[in-house]
Amino acid sequence: MSRSAHPAGPRHADVLPEGHALPAPEDLNALDPKVWSLTTKRADDGVVTVAGMDVRDLAREFGTPAYILDEDDLRSRCRAWKQAFEGSDVFYAGKAFLCRALVKWIAEEGLNLDVCSGGELAVALSAGMDPARIAFHGNNKSAAEIERAIEVGVGRIIVDSYEEIARVAFAAERRGVTQKVLVRVTVGVEAHTHEFIATAHEDQKFGLSVNDGKAAEAVRRVLKLGSLELLGLHSHIGSQIFDTAGFEVSARRVVAVLAAIRDEHGVELPEIDLGGGLGIAYTSADDPQQPADIARQLIAIVERECAAANLRVPRLSVEPGRAIAGPSTFTLYEVGTVKHLDGLRTYVSVDGGMSDNIRTALYDAEYDVALVSRASDAEPMLSRVVGKHCESGDIVVRDAYLPADLAPGDLVAVPATGAYCRSMASNYNHVTRPAVVAVKDGAGRVVVRRETEEDLLRLDVG
Numbered sequence: 001m002s003r004s005a006h007p008a009g010p011r012h013a014d015v016l017p018e019g020h021a022l023p024a025p026e027d028l029n030a031l032d033p034k035v036w037s038l039t040t041k042r043a044d045d046g047v048v049t050v051a052g053m054d055v056r057d058l059a060r061e062f063g064t065p066a067y068i069l070d071e072d073d074l075r076s077r078c079r080a081w082k083q084a085f086e087g088s089d090v091f092y093a094g095k096a097f098l099c100r101a102l103v104k105w106i107a108e109e110g111l112n113l114d115v116c117s118g119g120e121l122a123v124a125l126s127a128g129m130d131p132a133r134i135a136f137h138g139n140n141k142s143a144a145e146i147e148r149a150i151e152v153g154v155g156r157i158i159v160d161s162y163e164e165i166a167r168v169a170f171a172a173e174r175r176g177v178t179q180k181v182l183v184r185v186t187v188g189v190e191a192h193t194h195e196f197i198a199t200a201h202e203d204q205k206f207g208l209s210v211n212d213g214k215a216a217e218a219v220r221r222v223l224k225l226g227s228l229e230l231l232g233l234h235s236h237i238g239s240q241i242f243d244t245a246g247f248e249v250s251a252r253r254v255v256a257v258l259a260a261i262r263d264e265h266g267v268e269l270p271e272i273d274l275g276g277g278l279g280i281a282y283t284s285a286d287d288p289q290q291p292a293d294i295a296r297q298l299i300a301i302v303e304r305e306c307a308a309a310n311l312r313v314p315r316l317s318v319e320p321g322r323a324i325a326g327p328s329t330f331t332l333y334e335v336g337t338v339k340h341l342d343g344l345r346t347y348v349s350v351d352g353g354m355s356d357n358i359r360t361a362l363y364d365a366e367y368d369v370a371l372v373s374r375a376s377d378a379e380p381m382l383s384r385v386v387g388k389h390c391e392s393g394d395i396v397v398r399d400a401y402l403p404a405d406l407a408p409g410d411l412v413a414v415p416a417t418g419a420y421c422r423s424m425a426s427n428y429n430h431v432t433r434p435a436v437v438a439v440k441d442g443a444g445r446v447v448v449r450r451e452t453e454e455d456l457l458r459l460d461v462g
């Protein structure tokens with residue numbers, strides 16, 4: 001199990017015991033390439049740079065906190081997925097992080113896009129994404145969202161309930177079109193990840209169960225409806241997964257359903273989508289799989305299972321989100337206060353918090369953190385990096401070592417925050433959400449601007 005995603009419940013004692021599991025790193029100035037983006041480096045003067053830009057200049061020009069997105073890193077991950085899944089389709093999962101610049105990058109790199117709300121669809125369309133390359137997800141799409149998706153011609157809708165099958169069929173019929181759909185099936189896999197982000201066990205809201213026959217009934221219904229074309233089946237077992245056994249079981253069970261459909265209806269469905277979920281390294285202790293490895297395993301299983309069932313091999317899709325966006329970005333914060341609690345730990349308060357990264361509070365996620373505006377030879381200091389919110393659970397990094405000479409005004413950065421941080425950001429305490437700054441070849445540009453108080457007040461029309 002990953003250190004970054006584990007079952008809910010207390011994991012750390014408030015005070016780490018003697019010889020605790022978090023040894024101080026040998027070199028506090030080192031940046032582990034596993035968790036930092038491709039072009040992030042510590043220069044000879046001790047200051048960290050990304051895409052050739054000094055983090056102090058980034059802070060001066062764009063303010064803090066800021067999500068600093070390394071465009072070369074993100075694009076190189078798109079390419080790695082595209083190459084690994086040659087002959088299959090890669091849909092980037094926009095829920096991880098979505099903005100217009102990113103839509104353009106993934107489209108240029110040959111990826112398709114998975115959206116799961118009308119809002120995500122709107123961003124994609126406004127960036128000029130070809131609707132035919134969009135897959136529309138969601139367990140409770142509204143009638144208006146379905147209408148719009150069909151009106152603009154999204155390539156596929158992943159249907160998630162009986163009600164939705166009827167709604168999509170009706171909307172397509174009214175428009176006189178045939179809508180391509182996949183049925184989302186629940187294959188009964190207990191993915192090894194945090195319970196909130198596992199999605200293929202029986203007791204949950206997503207999909208239609210294979211075990212209790214609801215998936216088979218959904219297929220029957222879709223096949224009867226002339227305004228729907230059943231492309232195939234979809235399965236997504238969860239997120240931040242390191243153990244690939246879950247993906248393998250899922251692939252095997254989905255192919256078994258294809259065989260059952262062939263036996264019952266005499267049709268061989270042309271596609272399967274095995275979702276996203278590949279874990280990334282949040283700390284040096286995490287050891288994620290590479291896209292090429294996961295591709296090799298999945299393709300081999302699907303081919304083997306199809307051969308055994310005497311089925312044509314369907315076209316495969318995958319939907320990585322975190323594995324593409326996550327490692328590309330670090331959050332840059334300025335230290336505001338450093339509070340030493342005798343015999344306990346040091347609380348380092350930064351100028352953001354749970355409003356820009358809810359993952360620590362929500363999933364007990366673990367992160368790395370480093371002093372980036374200078375190097376330091378000071379002793380390691382057990383620290384908790386906390387935000388500025390009115391809440392004790394406002395923790396960004398639960399346990400980490402920072403140099404003991406850390407002081408207000410220093411810049412610290414938390415790596416691997418490109419996925420599910422800006423996209424889950426909030427305005428708690430009326431804190432404005434940070435900018436996303438894309439850096440490339442020695443230049444930075446704002447791709448999502450920082451919110452202002454004016455933005456907050458614009459919605460307050462009372």
Ligand SMILES: Cc1ncc(COP(=O)(O)O)c(C=O)c1O
Nearest residue numbers: 093236239276277319320321322
């Ligand atoms: C249907 C679906 N596809 C893809 C993803 C992306 O997952 P991840 O970011 O873990 O790759 C998710 C989120 O878990 C999802 O629900």
Ligand SMILES: N[C@@H](CCCC[NH3+])C(=O)O
Nearest residue numbers: 095197239240359419420
């Ligand atoms: N938001 C979650 C993952 C959910 C994935 C979307 N189905 C996370 O930060 O890990």
